[in-house]
Amino acid sequence: MAEQEWDRETVQGILASLKDKPGALLPVLHGIQDTLGYVPPGSVPLIASELNLSRAEVHGVITFYHYFRDTPPGEQTIYVCRAESCQSMGSKTLEHHIKQRLGVDYHETTADGAFSLEPVYCLGNCACSPSIMIDKEVYGRVTSQRFDDIIETIREST
Numbered sequence: 001m002a003e004q005e006w007d008r009e010t011v012q013g014i015l016a017s018l019k020d021k022p023g024a025l026l027p028v029l030h031g032i033q034d035t036l037g038y039v040p041p042g043s044v045p046l047i048a049s050e051l052n053l054s055r056a057e058v059h060g061v062i063t064f065y066h067y068f069r070d071t072p073p074g075e076q077t078i079y080v081c082r083a084e085s086c087q088s089m090g091s092k093t094l095e096h097h098i099k100q101r102l103g104v105d106y107h108e109t110t111a112d113g114a115f116s117l118e119p120v121y122c123l124g125n126c127a128c129s130p131s132i133m134i135d136k137e138v139y140g141r142v143t144s145q146r147f148d149d150i151i152e153t154i155r156e157s158t
């Protein structure tokens with residue numbers, strides 16, 4: 001698959017402002033993801049050469065931290081809590097339903113670009129487990145049916 005275009009100028013600007021700091025790689029990767037929404041695979045050689053690292057080192061860090069994405073995010077991100085309280089209240093079943101319903105696994109984006117799916121470990125909403133968050137809004141006591149209703153409402157309003 002041909003790689004999508006990415007904003008080279010932005011990446012160069014982030015590198016220029018951070019590359020002389022000690023341990024610059026993580027701040028650079030965060031800066032790129034905060035700005036572009038992901039770390040384009042095509043930017044890895046540029047990051048490596050500016051930071052005097054090998055491509056394998058940069059790639060290794062991107063894949064080690066699940067937080068970093070190498071594909072553009074969907075319009076909205078759905079976070080599913082996988083921590084203990086939510087698990088004890090059925091989040092595994094919910095998680096299975098969400099993946100089926102959206103046709104994606106974690107760290108993937110739906111074919112229409114509407115939703116990305118990410119795991120999260122406690123949303124601070126344990127009293128209302130199982131919980132999910134869509135962008136900044138937290139939803140508690142989410143059943144499969146409720147998830148479908150939430151998604152329907154979001155789709156209708158966009």
Ligand code: FES
Nearest residue numbers: 081083086123125
């Ligand atoms: S364990 Fe899921 S919100 Fe705390």
